[in-house]
Amino acid sequence: MPPNTPIFVSLLFLIFPFFIQQSNAYMELRPDFYDESCPRLPMIIRYHIWAAVQNDSRMAASLLRLNFHDCIVDGCEASVLLDDTRDMKGEKNAPGNVKSLRGFEVIDGIKADLETYCPQTVSCADIVNLAAREAVYLVGGPFWHLPLGRRDGLTASLKSVLAQLPSPKASLENNTAKFISKGLDLKDLVVLSGAHTIGFARCVTFKARLFNYKGSGNPDPDINTAMLSDLRSMCPNRNDGTGANLAPLDVASYDRFDNEYFTNLIGNVGLLESDQGLMADPQTARMVREYSFDPNLFYEDFSESMMRMSLVGVMTGREGQIRKQCGVVNNDDGY
Ligand code: HEM
Ligand SMILES: *[C@@H]1O[C@H](CO)[C@@H](O)[C@H](O)[C@H]1NC(C)=O
Numbered sequence: 102m103p104p105n106t107p108i109f110v111s112l113l114f115l116i117f118p119f120f121i122q123q124s125n126a127y128m129e130l131r132p133d134f135y136d137e138s139c140p141r142l143p144m145i146i147r148y149h150i151w152a153a154v155q156n157d158s159r160m161a162a163s164l165l166r167l168n169f170h171d172c173i174v175d176g177c178e179a180s181v182l183l184d185d186t187r188d189m190k191g192e193k194n195a196p197g198n199v200k201s202l203r204g205f206e207v208i209d210g211i212k213a214d215l216e217t218y219c220p221q222t223v224s225c226a227d228i229v230n231l232a233a234r235e236a237v238y239l240v241g242g243p244f245w246h247l248p249l250g251r252r253d254g255l256t257a258s259l260k261s262v263l264a265q266l267p268s269p270k271a272s273l274e275n276n277t278a279k280f281i282s283k284g285l286d287l288k289d290l291v292v293l294s295g296a297h298t299i300g301f302a303r304c305v306t307f308k309a310r311l312f313n314y315k316g317s318g319n320p321d322p323d324i325n326t327a328m329l330s331d332l333r334s335m336c337p338n339r340n341d342g343t344g345a346n347l348a349p350l351d352v353a354s355y356d357r358f359d360n361e362y363f364t365n366l367i368g369n370v371g372l373l374e375s376d377q378g379l380m381a382d383p384q385t386a387r388m389v390r391e392y393s394f395d396p397n398l399f400y401e402d403f404s405e406s407m408m409r410m411s412l413v414g415v416m417t418g419r420e421g422q423i424r425k426q427c428g429v430v431n432n433d434d435g436y
């Protein structure tokens with residue numbers, strides 16, 4: 102700049118880069134976002150996730166799923182954590198989430214600690230993403246450098262869940278369309294389904310495959326016969342409490358993050374219709390074989406897709422707020 106540039110022009114040059122940043126929302130996210138404002142954050146997350154999984158090994162899976170359900174419905178803005186209010190039917194009690202999502206108390210525990218050490222600084226949306234990242238790593242999965250700086254949303258919608266959440270009974274085509282509408286793609290769907298290497302599903306989510314597949318009166322022809330009889334004794338054809346019984350999503354190792362989910366699909370022992378369905382399409386079946394063959398490729402692609410998912414519909418800058426409690430919107434100035 103020449104030395105005699107008028108002061109207002111110099112000012113323009115100073116603030117111009119700021120505008121560029123604002124207009125490109127997710128460019129503002131960065132892994133070191135809280136390094137100065139909350140240096141204890143990594144330690145607090147690590148401790149809480151360790152303690153939660155120590156107490157209940159399924160919690161690693163539950164926190165990973167919570168991250169998916171938050172991001173895929175209206176973006177990663179912690180809307181899934183909001184309790185219903187008199188004027189708002191949110192995501193928590195929507196079909197697919199109610200009596201199914203777990204881990205809210207772990208997120209609340211982390212938030213409570215963070216409010217002591219760095220009040221009103223770390224968003225619930227970032228906590229959900231960090232918790233999942235830490236949980237995956239703790240049970241043997243990959244680690245990725247998660248960009249941070251998300252803000253928390255001000256509302257949640259039951260209707261959004263009905264419209265946007267994939268279903269275990271929907272076709273591959275229909276579930277893929279839901280990923281695509283979020284800027285994700287078929288590869289993200291396949292590799293992220295590898296999350297089903299940990300955790301459990303209730304009988305109600307796959308029972309139709311055992312007794313009455315697509316209204317045929319017969320089981321799904323794509324189930325391994327030994328697995329079929331095991332699952333039938335665990336999930337009898339009755340409408341009683343057994344619908345809530347749990348079967349492991351990965352029969353080989355439900356509490357270890359590995360690539361056996363994909364090997365299972367090749368052996369026809371995938372649990373959900375949407376899991377085994379990945380073998381019915383040549384393009385997805387090829388990816389399944391690749392991930393079964395090469396665990397490192399799975400880890401690399403899983404990390405990449407988790408980062409892509411973590412950027413879906415994020416709020417940054419002055420959007421939204423930093424909640425004080427993850428289950429409720431702040432009712433003050435909304436900082
Ligand atoms: C095509 C998309 C998907 C469908 C249809 C689907 C469906 C399901 C269903 C029905 C369950 C069992 C729920 C219950 O019993 O109440 C489940 C569990 C689970 N899902 Fe998915 N899922 C999908 C993608 C994903 C993705 C992308 C992730 C994470 C990145 C994920 C992570 C998990 C985990 C970890 C569990 C076990 C949770 C626990 O044990 O608490 N799923 N999924
Ligand atoms: C430990 O896990 C059980 C469920 O397995 C849960 O009811 C309990 O609240 C957990 N306790 C702590 C301290 O997290």
Ligand SMILES: *[C@@H]1O[C@H](CO)[C@@H](O)[C@H](O)[C@H]1NC(C)=O
Pocket residue numbers: 270271272275
């Ligand atoms: C796929 O979506 C279409 C349009 O919403 C719907 O009519 C159809 O029943 C769905 N099919 C499956 C198998 O989910």
